[in-house]
Amino acid sequence: MSALWRSSERAAAACVRALGGPAAKWLSRIVGFSMCASVKYGSRGPALIPRMKTKHRVYYIALFSVVLLGLIATGAFQFWPHSIESAAEWSVDRRSVHDAPLVRLPANSPIPERGDLSCRMHTCFNVYSCGYNPKNRIKVYIYPLQRYVDELGTPISSTGLSREYNELLSAISDSDFYTDDVSRACLLVPSIDVLNQNSLRVRETAQALAMLPRWDRGTNHLLFNMLPGGPPDYNTALDVPRDKALLAGGGFSTWTYRQGYDVSIPVYSPLSAEVDLPERPPGPRRYFILSSQTALHREYRGELERLKEENGEAVLLLDKCSNLSQGAVSSRKRCYKSQVFDYPQILQESSFCVVLRGARLGQAILSDVLQAGCVPVILADSYILPFSEVLDWKRASVVIPEDKLPEIYTILKGIPHRQVEEMQRQARWFWDAYFRSMKAIGLTTLQIINDRIYPYAARSYEQWNNPPVVQWSSVNSPLFLPLIPPRSPGFTAVVLTYDRVESLFRVITEISKVPSLAKLLVVWNNQNKSPPEESLWPKINVPLKVVRTKENKLSNRFFPYDEIETEAVLAIDDDIIMLTSDELQFGYEVWREFPDRLVGYPGRLHLWDHEMGKWKYESEWTNEVSMVLTGAAFYHKYFNYLYTYKMPGDIKNWVDAHMNCEDIAMNFLVANITGKAPIKVTPRKKFKCPECTAIDGLSLDQTHMVERSECINKFASVFGTMPLKVVEHRADPVLYKDDFPEKLKSFPNIGSL
């Protein structure tokens, strides 16, 4: 509709242009042709109509209606073709699979070579077609569907396009990877369905592949196959000759899998879509080991039966049902003697589920087992587990060599209970994220290939393997290496000041006595007044720089100024004159031992107010600490970047608007990213209410506390959690208050009031 409007407006504009009528100018903006026509008529009309005779009037009206009709017809003609065209497209969209063009394969058309086992990304893959890409994302092209038949007209595949492959291709087509421009594609996916080798005619399929217009010996082509091989040997990779094409295969063995080239994928289980198994909460399960496969080799079954004899009820060994009532689907029932169980629901009743190899290595049951949150016990020697390139299967499964089958009970008993529960959660998460649909399988495959082509932008282990619960609660500090930085080159003191020059100068003089001070940076936050002349500043031994800010904002204190050349930053207010040089130097030493934390002097606490049902700020003399005030605190310069560029939500603006709580915000930020509490150093001092600098008078104290409490609640809601950690300790020098000569202590002057 809007498109119609737009075009009619343009057409009207065109009419105005053609007529040049000045009166029509404004009209063109609002209306379409009919109005335009009448305007044209109107412009000459006034002189015309009064003189008109009645006999002409009929003719006139008739003509006018003809013109109007013509107009409408033309208009319709104008805009129909579009709709007709798109309707045609639409109907093409809704066409049947059987309408796909038919391609007849000549009997002697070429056959690709067998897959080259030595293929690797750097030898068989053409990276130039992927190239550098700012988004670090490969482009995937899908060939349009065609129906291949041999010379006699027999199709090359008995299923044609399968439901699963169609889902897979739609998913790729809907994803960010997709392109319809073959020349921009990095990866090409044929629409020839080779998921199940059993339904294929191998030779003819190969010929069909070779006929693809961009085949080029299979370079950058990706084939998806889940059931490889056929009787009697059951190869572990697709038997269709495929030149250099990459294979995403289910059931690779270590001998057919080309590491770093092929992708091992799961065998999709149609039960995933049919059955809805809600995630089972952790807790005891009825059986310890469950075997539910029906087609087991008798040797395996014999061994499992022996296992059952030894361990009784803990092991449940199921088989096909011999006498099912009518209407029951045999693939959805399992039996033990005369007992009948629903499959796959029964899988949820067991801690461990056996997944033995069959004729093929990859088994669809693996997907069912994961869905049930049962820990798979995989016995399939040389099997390459699905997506093993990125998934850490040791956290979700137990892989046991086949000849250790008789020992599985002992082996599994050795796994701690808590670990089993975690593995169950992990198994279910793998299914949720990577197994549940053809879409998940397809996009995971593409992501793995994407990670190989742009390794520097690859997803990390944590992203692949941590379930959402863990991703939420876990902490991966950006400063994770345990380093104790050397004492030199010291720290940079950043003093935020407005206009209290006298107090500022005293602070500067005091700080300059600290041995490890490397530089002093004064952040002049007053735009109306210039800082005092250079000659008036106290003379100190370290460089002193003054930065003038553009706006009086609290966040200026945490800006990562280039002038800060040390890692350690001491943020200090212009009225903190009570800290001794020993205290500051000791604070720096403590920071060196905890460079990833805030190390500060006055400590504060957050409390949960049960009555009000919200957080409360506490500055009383408590036994606990969860924040340190940044009126005097050491921290890593990295946190300046975080504060300035990575602060979540609107916290930064909130702080600047309220002219308060920048220190609480900093405490939240650091605790959230490191998962660690700040460190309060040295005993309590009588600070001149360092947090109420902007407030005068005692009566405002109450308002101040309310405001600070509000900040905590606001930040907690922005972070979505309460990241602050409460501790009961503070750091003192080793010999603080010990009976030891003061002269011999490194930091004697600590705690004096």
Next chain:
Amino acid sequence: MQARKKYVLLTVCACCWLLLVYWGGIQVRLLRLLGQPRTEDVRLWPEWADQELLLGFADLEELQADELAGESPQQRRQAWSGIYRDGRCRMETCFDFSRCRGRDGFRVYVYPPEKGERISESYRKILASIAESRYHTSDPREACLFVLGIDTLDRDQLSAQYVPNVDERIRGYPLWNDGRNHLIFNLYSGTWPNYTEDLGFRVGQAILAKASLNVEHFRPGFDVSIPLFSKDHPQKGGERGWLERNSVPPRRKYLLMFKGKRYLTGIGSDTRNALHHIHNGKDIVSLTTCRHGKDWEKHKDGRCDHDNLEYERYDYQELLHNSTFCLVPRGRRLGSFRFLESLQAACIPVLLSNGWELPFSDVIQWNQAVIEGDERLLLQVPTTVHAVDDEKVLALRQRTQLLWDAYFSSVDKIVLTTLEIIKDRVFSYVSRNKLMWNALPGGLLVLPEYSTHLAHFPFYYLSQGMSPGQEFTAVIHAVSPLVSQSQPIMRLLQVVSKSKYCSQIIILWNSEKPPPARSKWPPMPVPLTVMDGRKKTTSRFLPHVAIETEAVLSLDEDTVLLTSEVNFAFLVWRSFPERIVGYPPRSHFWDPVKRVWGYTSKWTNEYSIVLTGAAFYHRYYHHLFSQYLPPSLRALVDHTSNCEDILMNFLVSSVTHLPPIKVAQRKQHKEAASPQGAKNAPWSNPEHFTQRQECVNAFASWFGYMPLVHSQLRLDPVLFRDQVSVLRKKYKDLERA
């Protein structure tokens, strides 16, 4: 007439108008075609009208009835070992698992080198590492893995280190068995001009631990790729990484650097010949010299003289220190020394070595520590490294240090990592997961025999969103017989059991006398277990299965403590679960005159040890103490009945690289011990002190470096000794004199 004229005019106008509309319409259509972004017109995969009718790729019956017909699986497995051999070896076909049964199943035997055998420095170090490791056995019958006494490191026939006739000699080994369960180390294979992977003898079914392995020859899950290391690589300990601080912004003076040879001809010259193209003399420094080999001037080209000059202008070491990224292109072989060099220098390696199976690629996730480039895309490298943001640089750089320190800094670590990887394959169901290998403190310090569960280790709490347990187990080391109810141990039992965090108490009975009857012990609110310590000092750190909590409070029988002291220390431990948290501190220092390490128990301003006579730590350290440390060190401790606490501090600091934590204490430790106890007490003996000094040096030499780290702080309760009412204080007892 006039009217008709007007009608005609009107009709003409109308027709014109109609035409106009028609043409205008055309314009509109064109506009629409041009104006819309192409992406909206993307031809998607069609939504088929009959897609509901499509067949499944396989029906359920077919998927479930995938029966392995015919031959028995057992026979098939046996047949495999005949088919998949040599180049297609895998653990299940070429390795005899039956040699590695039982708990201590993984034993490594080294063939004694023959007399007069020439062994290179590097191989000597490898053999020494194995001999000193806890897996070594001198009995070939109990061995699971065999290592040759013949030096196979350098298989370049032109090299002076080349050992001839290896084939004949190994066939003479009665246990060779076509290489089954043998491990062969190699650094250099092949020779000019092709540098093939050929070792010059038949490797058969032996596992190769080889540098510069090519992915095509690598037998996945069987061979181990090791890094190329120089003969000066330290046997033990090894230098730490060069990264001292995480400076921000993390970019260094140069963005990318390379300084090395340019091969004018031969293998590897494709890449090396092109490296000079990316040199811009500003942030990217790529220097090549043609000067190498004897006849370089023969192949010399126009660039050589200019490049050689430029090459001399920069110092390699200086570039290493000052560059954010370091190019690590292939040499003649795929691996090069500069890989380890840049890893140590925290210069993020940018690999240009197509087909190189990276060292320990089985377990290490290299994409988190290096940039894997493609030789074919050399000219894209500058753009790629430019695009890596600061956050990522910071992470990559720290990870280089983590890996260097965990796996590469010494020959010992390289060899042990190789053995551990093989062991993880042999006992695949009790092995480390990828997280354990790639997170701090590294796989070598995580023993899967203890547990494979992340929550059981002190290292992964934060990364898994967990927190340490709320309870602790007290382990009391008792040496004196129980004679009176007023003995210090009785008091200690009372104090500890009163703590609300205490869940059980274990008494390790190490006295000459047999343990007293159960009734002699006072009644307790928590379970009390008495265990026999077999009079060994190290028994206090045995991995007692009885300990059910993560936290252990280790106590001497004569320790004087208050319940609130215990409670406070436990809460501190919960903040630092990977460290030792204790009360009385000690310190070590370097004595430059005697050139030995010194030990002091004097009051000093810093400390590096806290005594384990009263300390909290994670129970995993019990396991590490008894399994990771060599028997020789534990024997030393048992023999002298001393130093077990120092050894524990060494161990924990070597794991964490951090100092222990001392917490506030009411009065000096052990001051109040009974006079008669003090007389017999070992620490009153001057010899005791000398012994401890010797211990420090013995331990430092086994570790190969001094792991202890000094700290200057003590953690006190928040209101400790503050001038506020005692009533406000939670730990007021601590302040009573």
